[in-house]
Amino acid sequence: MTANRTIALDAMGGDFGPEVVVPGAAISLTRQPQMQFVLFGDEQKIAPVLAKHATLAAKSRIVHTLLAIASDEKPSQAMRRGKGTSMWLAIEAVKNGEANAVVSGGNTGALMAMSKLILRPLPGIERPAIAALWPTIRGECIVLDVGANIGASARQLTDFAIMGAAMARALFHVEKPTVGLLNVGSEETKGADEVKEAHAWLKEHDLPMTYHGFVEGDEIGRNTVDVVVVEGFAGNIALKTAEGTARQVGQYIKDAMGSSALTKLGAVLARGGFKALKERMDPRRVNGGTFLGLNGIAIKSHGGSDALGFASAIDLAYEMSESGLVERLITDLAAHQPAIGANAPN
Numbered sequence: 001m002t003a004n005r006t007i008a009l010d011a012m013g014g015d016f017g018p019e020v021v022v023p024g025a026a027i028s029l030t031r032q033p034q035m036q037f038v039l040f041g042d043e044q045k046i047a048p049v050l051a052k053h054a055t056l057a058a059k060s061r062i063v064h065t066l067l068a069i070a071s072d073e074k075p076s077q078a079m080r081r082g083k084g085t086s087m088w089l090a091i092e093a094v095k096n097g098e099a100n101a102v103v104s105g106g107n108t109g110a111l112m113a114m115s116k117l118i119l120r121p122l123p124g125i126e127r128p129a130i131a132a133l134w135p136t137i138r139g140e141c142i143v144l145d146v147g148a149n150i151g152a153s154a155r156q157l158t159d160f161a162i163m164g165a166a167m168a169r170a171l172f173h174v175e176k177p178t179v180g181l182l183n184v185g186s187e188e189t190k191g192a193d194e195v196k197e198a199h200a201w202l203k204e205h206d207l208p209m210t211y212h213g214f215v216e217g218d219e220i221g222r223n224t225v226d227v228v229v230v231e232g233f234a235g236n237i238a239l240k241t242a243e244g245t246a247r248q249v250g251q252y253i254k255d256a257m258g259s260s261a262l263t264k265l266g267a268v269l270a271r272g273g274f275k276a277l278k279e280r281m282d283p284r285r286v287n288g289g290t291f292l293g294l295n296g297i298a299i300k301s302h303g304g305s306d307a308l309g310f311a312s313a314i315d316l317a318y319e320m321s322e323s324g325l326v327e328r329l330i331t332d333l334a335a336h337q338p339a340i341g342a343n344a345p346n
Helices: 018-031 043-050 054-058 075-080 086-095 108-119 154-172 193-204 232-257 261-269 271-281 307-322 325-343
Strands: 005-010 035-041 060-064 101-104 129-136 139-144 178-182 210-215 227-229 289-292 298-300
Touching: 005 018, 005 086, 005 307, 018 035, 018 043, 018 054, 018 307, 035 043, 035 086, 043 060, 054 060, 075 108, 086 101, 086 108, 101 307, 108 289, 108 298, 129 154, 129 232, 139 154, 139 232, 154 178, 154 193, 154 227, 154 289, 154 307, 154 325, 178 193, 178 232, 193 210, 232 261, 261 271, 298 307
Parallel strands: 005 035, 005 101, 035 060, 101 298, 139 227, 178 210, 178 227
Antiparallel strands: 129 139, 129 289, 289 298
16 A cells, blocks of 8 residues: 655755756656655755656755755764755654655765764664665565674674564565575684674574575575675675676676677667666666664665666655554564663674
């Protein structure tokens, strides 16, 4: 069952601001016509772009502010002057109940810092995480953390596992999602102490998931598990490497298919298959990282994304809101936090 949802957009965030945010919202609206939007930013820059999209304009309003967070600002600097910026006001709209989710392509560190301050972490959560959808040979899996935290304790890794499982149930409609810890090998003697400690704890406790154990990097794309848990430094490197590899393979194919008259003919004959492959490998299709562990839904779009990619981030915001993700997290944490608190790994 679908419902009307209002999405707050940081229209000044990202590399291109309204020139990407507004067309992205227009694309997403064609897929979910019951959505409404509040765009935060410089009205003189937003309004001319919005005027080109009559259907979107009829379902949107602009909240004017000249203040915006620069992409290269340190989170501490952004926090000091954050009030009144397009990013701050968009997040605040979720806190105040004026919007069901916020989407920004702006500074990741600033977005996380402001979201933590304004929306507040859920009870028992030490650190929120960024969860990304990852294309696999059988569909998609969830990987977290992909950049919110550099390093993670065993306790935080177990929190990530519970939060990732809740997101998987919301998105994939699987009652007990499979969850694995990313490691350098499947043997129990391998890996950092924090990873081994989290592994031992997850094996011992009855949680709303099926704990698979350790998974290696090549298993992410094979969809060995529904949720892959990793600390943010390694997770971000893995994500950027996968995106770069997809572009590299795409270029290899393009070069090979244009190398001779015969291969060009083959490319023409196989263009349907190549089009399907290109769409499946397109990172814009799964653009958007969910900030898990907050009392509200905040989605980070890639700053350099185009309108199609930004639309995917808005789609994710809608789906997370429609699925009742925050409510699922609160229920899971309330049910299992006592056990976590009493016997939590360090």
